[in-house]
Amino acid sequence: MKKHSIYIRWGLTVFLAGCALLIFYDVFYRDNSGTVQAFFEKLFSVLAPILYGMGMAYLLAPIVNFLERNILRLRDALEKKRGKSIRVHKGWLRAAGIFLTWAFMLVLLYLLFAMLVPELVDSVTTLVNNLESYYKTTYDWVSGLLSDNPKLAELAGSFYNEASQWLTTKLLPGLQTAVTNFTGSLVTGVWSIVVFAKNFLIGIIVSVYLLAAKEKSAARCCKLLYGVLPEDKAAFTVRGFRRVDYIFSGFVRGKLLDSLIIGILCFIGCSILKMPYTPLVSVIVGVTNVIPFFGPFLGAIPCALLILLVSPLKCLYFVIFIFLLQQLDGNVIGPKILGDSTGISSIWVIVAILIGGGFGGVLGMFLGVPIFACLQVLVRWLLNTRLKKKNMPLAASEYLHRDQQAPPSQPEKKTDNDK
Numbered sequence: 001m002k003k004h005s006i007y008i009r010w011g012l013t014v015f016l017a018g019c020a021l022l023i024f025y026d027v028f029y030r031d032n033s034g035t036v037q038a039f040f041e042k043l044f045s046v047l048a049p050i051l052y053g054m055g056m057a058y059l060l061a062p063i064v065n066f067l068e069r070n071i072l073r074l075r076d077a078l079e080k081k082r083g084k085s086i087r088v089h090k091g092w093l094r095a096a097g098i099f100l101t102w103a104f105m106l107v108l109l110y111l112l113f114a115m116l117v118p119e120l121v122d123s124v125t126t127l128v129n130n131l132e133s134y135y136k137t138t139y140d141w142v143s144g145l146l147s148d149n150p151k152l153a154e155l156a157g158s159f160y161n162e163a164s165q166w167l168t169t170k171l172l173p174g175l176q177t178a179v180t181n182f183t184g185s186l187v188t189g190v191w192s193i194v195v196f197a198k199n200f201l202i203g204i205i206v207s208v209y210l211l212a213a214k215e216k217s218a219a220r221c222c223k224l225l226y227g228v229l230p231e232d233k234a235a236f237t238v239r240g241f242r243r244v245d246y247i248f249s250g251f252v253r254g255k256l257l258d259s260l261i262i263g264i265l266c267f268i269g270c271s272i273l274k275m276p277y278t279p280l281v282s283v284i285v286g287v288t289n290v291i292p293f294f295g296p297f298l299g300a301i302p303c304a305l306l307i308l309l310v311s312p313l314k315c316l317y318f319v320i321f322i323f324l325l326q327q328l329d330g331n332v333i334g335p336k337i338l339g340d341s342t343g344i345s346s347i348w349v350i351v352a353i354l355i356g357g358g359f360g361g362v363l364g365m366f367l368g369v370p371i372f373a374c375l376q377v378l379v380r381w382l383l384n385t386r387l388k389k390k391n392m393p394l395a396a397s398e399y400l401h402r403d404q405q406a407p408p409s410q411p412e413k414k415t416d417n418d419k
Contacts, residue, residue, distance in 0.1 A: 053206025
């Protein structure tokens with residue numbers, strides 16, 4: 001019977017390993033048609049409103065808590081002034097906090113779009129209308145540069161032949177195909193905007209329900225953990241989730257607020273300096289500032305090239321202004337808002353951004369840093385736990401020259417002759 005159970009265990013292990021290999025192949029090696037990939041894409045499209053609502057509720061929860069605290073402080077002040085107690089129903093308090101939060105957010109979004117969208121449309125329209133003059137300016141500049149440098153002209157001649165061949169064999173046929181598919185892409189883009197708007201509106205409703213019952217939802221999740229896991233492991237899991245929430249809330253909310261402030265300061269500064277395409281430049285700088293480390297460069301370089309086509313002197317002013325703005329952000333605004341929410345060094349921030357961008361694009365570059373910070377906390381805890389069991393020091397400096405130290409003396413074993 002024991003031998004039979006061993007065979008069953010081995011067979012189950014082989015079966016599960018085979019299923020894992022099939023899933024791995026289906027996800028990573030099939031050409032965008034894997035069953036698992038299609039399943040998760042369908043699941044994400046169905047659950048998109050709920051995910052949007054969870055994200056909005058997570059970001060807006062601190063604002064709701066802030067408003068509730070201030071309403072209670074106002075109640076306490078009125079009680080002291082009138083000399084009698086004022087009862088505030090908990091449900092009405094939460095409803096007032098949620099209503100004021102979403103009223104503030106919707107008014108802010110309306111003002112932002114009312115001020116920004118017309119300016120953005122004007123900037124893009126001006127850019128499109130001036131493309132021909134920009135082309136002529138660039139062409140004249142390149143022609144003058146080549147005429148003044150014969151050696152550079154020879155190099156450019158060979159490059160021109162290769163570029164013309166690439167233009168006729170690859171680019172033009174690709175453009176023809178793109179023009180043919182433009183109508184379908186336009187319809188798809190409009191439909192995607194409609195779907196996003198629908199999911200966003202449903203997400204607002206979902207976020208209201210989640211904000212109204214956030215304490216109950218958290219209590220039920222903790223009850224589930226304590227019911228499924230042993231008490232010590234459940235407590236450890238709850239502490240781990242609190243640590244993850246601290247890292248994500250500090251970084252995500254702080255970085256979004258920091259980027260909004262940088263976008264507003266960029267708009268004010270560019271307006272004072274009378275830069276061209278000020279709304280478009282401010283939006284690009286503010287949005288790309290969400291990406292840590294590389295974001296300021298990703299936003300500033302195309303904006304500087306765009307301003308360079310209009311005025312090289314203003315481009316120089318813009319580069320100096322962006323440099324000063326990023327110094328202000330890196331040394332004053334960022335540390336005040338973000339603090340040490342992630343706790344990882346600069347080199348690991350770069351690694352996290354590169355890995356996150358490789359797997360998840362722009363969203364991966366943004367979320368790669370807090371995810372990597374959570375993994376670092378987990379690895380540090382596991383490592384320190386192992387070292388404590390071995391009665392070894394936890395400071396990393398203790399291990400730099402540890403191989404050169406004498407090993408701890410082992411107690412000698414007594415032989416029969418010594419007894």
